[in-house]
Each structure stands twice: as C-alpha cells, then as structure tokens.
Amino acid sequence: MIKVLLVDDHVLVRAGLRMLLETAPGLTTVGEAADGLDAVRQSHALRPDVVLMDLHLPGMDGVAATERIATELPDTKVLALSTFDLEEHVVAALRAGASGFLPKDASPEELIEGIRIVHRGEATVAPRLLLSLIGTFVRPSRPRAVVVPAALSGLTERERQVLELIARGLSNRQIADEIGLSLSTVKNRVSDTFAKLGVRDRVQAVIIAYEVGLVTPGDQNP
Structure with a gap:
C-alpha cells in the first residue's frame, strides 16, 4: 500500500481527498495536516510514502515544508498541489x-x-504546464539536436503523433479522444514511445520534443 499524508488548510478539501484516495486500489491515507509545520512533524512521525502538499498554507507554507521533508526524509516523496498553476509556483515547488x-x-x-508516479521515484507535472515551463527554463541543445532525431526516426507515425500531443499538454484521456483510441491503447503507446526514446516520464519526453523542434511554446494546448 502507498501511504499518503494529506496537507491542506481546508477541512473539506482534506475530507474529499481522503474519500477519493480510500477508494483507489493500493492507496491509503495515514494522516492529515493543516499547516506546513504540522506536515513536517507528521511526516517524521508517520513516514508516509507520499505527501500530498498544498502550497498555500498558514504559517510555514507548502514550499518551505516541502524543502524540510525532502531534506530530512529523502524516502518520502512530495506531490505539490495548488489552485494557482503559475510558473513561479511550479518552479519553487x-x-x-x-x-x-x-x-x-x-x-x-x-x-x-x-x-503512483512519484512513489515510483519519477517526476510528474500537469501536462498543460509542461510546455510553458520547459519553454521558459529549457533551451535547445545543439549536441542533443544531433542525436535525438535518430531516436525519433525509430518511432512509428502513431508514436510520433502521441509524442507531439503529450508535448502540446494533452493528458492520456485527451489523447485517446483526439486520435480515437481507447485509453488503455494510448497508455501502451505512451509506454512504447518512452521506451524507444529512453526516457522515464512525460517531463523528459517533452524536453526531447522541445529540443528537436517537434513543438514550440506556442503549440501548447489551451
């Protein structure tokens, strides 16, 4: 079971998250906290696998609490949440x-x-934020630009299409709707694409798509 600590200063939000997670196979909620300091304390006491961390908290905010947990409890992963998806919040977290x-x-x-992704030790960022974030903080790399097109040439036409849609910010469900495939088929195509590119997650896949010019910041889905 993946043990999750919920951190949010709104009781109703925590209650809703607890109900959601308790119905998901393989997940269990081990505690709740309403502020950053309590989140750090409970992380030490409960040793959750994943902390679901609201960034806007009273007292010690979620960014500071995340830094404490990441430094003091490296085996505990933090998945940050925020009502505001501005780039500075993503980068700070x-x-x-x-x-x-x-x-x-x-x-x-x-x-x-x-x-589940962060518990596996991988990184995840909301698809619609990826391209904007990378377009701001990642620059095309000439050495990579020579190597990566060869990797892209190993993709099927459908896999290239899937990579482009990922890089435009679409979720697996949106990709399935866009190209008329089942969600399970899209998940398999995404996995195959990642394997051929030698990447672990969507962040790395979008970086490649950006670096080789498959997409640009202006291509991001609304």
Missing part, C-alpha cells in the same frame, strides 16, 4: 524538492496516477 506538481482542478485519475 520543484526546486524545494517536490517530485511533482498538479493543479487542484486535476481529475481524480490524474491525481491518483500522479501519486
């Missing part, structure tokens, strides 16, 4: 040591999958 960032309006499926 990731720099503080969060393994991922999702907006609070993410779907239940995205949230549950995000918890």
Whole structure:
C-alpha cells in the first residue's frame, strides 16, 4: 500500500481527498495536516510514502515544508498541489524538492496516477504546464539536436503523433479522444514511445520534443 499524508488548510478539501484516495486500489491515507509545520512533524512521525502538499498554507507554507521533508526524509516523496498553476509556483515547488506538481482542478485519475508516479521515484507535472515551463527554463541543445532525431526516426507515425500531443499538454484521456483510441491503447503507446526514446516520464519526453523542434511554446494546448 502507498501511504499518503494529506496537507491542506481546508477541512473539506482534506475530507474529499481522503474519500477519493480510500477508494483507489493500493492507496491509503495515514494522516492529515493543516499547516506546513504540522506536515513536517507528521511526516517524521508517520513516514508516509507520499505527501500530498498544498502550497498555500498558514504559517510555514507548502514550499518551505516541502524543502524540510525532502531534506530530512529523502524516502518520502512530495506531490505539490495548488489552485494557482503559475510558473513561479511550479518552479519553487520543484526546486524545494517536490517530485511533482498538479493543479487542484486535476481529475481524480490524474491525481491518483500522479501519486503512483512519484512513489515510483519519477517526476510528474500537469501536462498543460509542461510546455510553458520547459519553454521558459529549457533551451535547445545543439549536441542533443544531433542525436535525438535518430531516436525519433525509430518511432512509428502513431508514436510520433502521441509524442507531439503529450508535448502540446494533452493528458492520456485527451489523447485517446483526439486520435480515437481507447485509453488503455494510448497508455501502451505512451509506454512504447518512452521506451524507444529512453526516457522515464512525460517531463523528459517533452524536453526531447522541445529540443528537436517537434513543438514550440506556442503549440501548447489551451
């Protein structure tokens, strides 16, 4: 079971998250905290696998709490949440040591999958934020630009299409709707694409798509 600590200063939000997670196979909620300092204390006491961390908290905010947890409890992963998906919040959370960032309006499926991804030791950022974030903080690399097109040439036409849609910020569900495939088939195509590119997650895949010019910041989905 993946043990999750919920951190949010709103009781109703915590209650809703607890109900959602308790219905998901393989997940269990081990505690709740309403502020950053209590989140750090409970992380030490409960040793959760994943902390679901609201960034806007009274007293010690979520970014500071994330930094404490990431430094003091390296085996505990933090998945940051925020109502505001501005780039500075994403960057602050990731720099503080969060393994991922999702907006609070993410779907239940995205949230549950995000918890599982960070528990595996991988990184996750909401698809719609990826391209904007990378377009701001990543620059095309000439050495990579020589190597990566060869890797892209190993993709099928459908896999290239899937990579482009990922890089435009679409979730697996949106990709399935866009190209008329089942969600399970899209998940398999995404896995195959990642394997051929030699990447672990969507963040790395989007970096490649950006670096080789498959997409540009202006291509991001609204």
